[in-house]
Amino acid sequence: MNAHAIETAPSEPRIADDALLTPAQLEARLRAIGAERYHDKHPFHALLHSGRLNRGQVQAWALNRFEYQRCIPLKDAALLARIEDPDLRRIWRQRIVDHDGERAGDGGIARWLHLTDALGLDRDLVESGRGLLPATRFAVQAYIHFVRERSLLEAIASSLTELFAPNIIGQRVAGMLAHYDFVSKPALAYFDSRLHQAPQDAHFALDYVKQHARSREQQDAVCAALRFKCEVLWSMLDALYLAYVGNAPGEDRIDMIPPGAFRPDPEPGA
Numbered sequence: 001m002n003a004h005a006i007e008t009a010p011s012e013p014r015i016a017d018d019a020l021l022t023p024a025q026l027e028a029r030l031r032a033i034g035a036e037r038y039h040d041k042h043p044f045h046a047l048l049h050s051g052r053l054n055r056g057q058v059q060a061w062a063l064n065r066f067e068y069q070r071c072i073p074l075k076d077a078a079l080l081a082r083i084e085d086p087d088l089r090r091i092w093r094q095r096i097v098d099h100d101g102e103r104a105g106d107g108g109i110a111r112w113l114h115l116t117d118a119l120g121l122d123r124d125l126v127e128s129g130r131g132l133l134p135a136t137r138f139a140v141q142a143y144i145h146f147v148r149e150r151s152l153l154e155a156i157a158s159s160l161t162e163l164f165a166p167n168i169i170g171q172r173v174a175g176m177l178a179h180y181d182f183v184s185k186p187a188l189a190y191f192d193s194r195l196h197q198a199p200q201d202a203h204f205a206l207d208y209v210k211q212h213a214r215s216r217e218q219q220d221a222v223c224a225a226l227r228f229k230c231e232v233l234w235s236m237l238d239a240l241y242l243a244y245v246g247n248a249p250g251e252d253r254i255d256m257i258p259p260g261a262f263r264p265d266p267e268p269g270a
C-alpha cells in the first residue's frame with residue numbers, strides 16, 4: 001500500500017493514483033471524506049444532541065466554539081486578501097458580513113453571544129478568550145495559518161466542511177430543544193441563519209474547486225485540505241470530551257481540565 005492509499009478513506013472510490021478525476025469523481029471523493037470524517041460522527045456531538053450533557057458541559061462547548069466563530073472572519077479576511085479577482089472577492093466578502101453583520105449587534109458572532117448569554121455564561125469571559133481549552137486555540141489558529149499559507153485553491157477547499165453542516169445543525173437544534181430545559185428556540189437563532197448561509201457558501205466553494213483543480217495533484221491537495229479541516233473540527237471536540245466528559249472532576253476521577261480553562265459550577269446535588 002502506498003502513502004496515498006493509506007490517506008484515502010476506505011469509502012472513497014478507488015481510482016488510479018495519477019488519473020485526473022472528473023469533476024463528479026472529485027465531488028464524490030470529497031463527499032466520501034465528509035461521510036467518514038466530519039464532526040457529526042464525534043461522540044461529543046452524540047452526547048450534546050441527545051441530552052446526555054449537563055449544563056456546565058454545554059456551556060464549555062459554547063464557550064470553546066465561540067473561539068471558532070470569532071476567528072472565522074479573520075480566516076476569511078486572510079483568504080480575501082489573497083484573491084486577485086474582484087468577482088470572487090465580491091462573493092467571498094459576504095462571509096465576513098454574515099459573521100460580523102452590517103452593524104453592532106447583528107450577524108453570526110452576535111447571535112452566538114446570545115446563545116452563550118442564554119446558557120448563563122458571562123460575556124466578558126466569553127469575549128476575552130479566558131477559559132478556552134489550549135487545544136481549541138491551537139486548532140483554530142491552525143485553520144487560520146492553513147488558509148494564509150496554502151494555495152488559494154486549498155484555502156477555499158478547507159471551507160468545504162460546510163457542505164455537511166446543515167445536517168448536523170438540524171440534529172443539534174432538534175436535539176437540544178427536545179432535551180435541555182435550559183435551551184430555548186431564540187437562544188439557537190444562530191443556527192437558523194446558518195441553515196441557508198452554509199449551503200450557499202458550500203456549493204459555491206464546491207463549484208470553485210471542481211472548476212479550478214485542473215491537475216490530479218491539485219485535486220489531491222483539495223481532498224487533503226478537506227481532511228485537514230475535518231481534523232481541526234474533530235480535535236476541538238476531542239479536547240472538550242477529555243476535559244469535561246471523560247474525566248469530569250469528581251472524587252475518583254482524574255481532573256483533566258487544564259489550568260486556566262473554564263470550570264463549570266458544580267451540578268446541583270453533585
Ligand SMILES: O=C(O)c1cc(C(=O)O)c2c(n1)C(=O)C(=O)c1cc(C(=O)O)[nH]c1-2
Nearest residue numbers: 072108158159160161162163165168169194
Ligand atoms: O455547527 C457546525 O457544526 C458548523 C460547522 C462548520 C464547519 O463545518 O466548518 C461551520 C459552522 N458551523 C459555522 O457556523 C460557520 O460559520 C462556519 C464557517 C466555516 C468555514 O470553514 O468557513 N465553517 C463553519
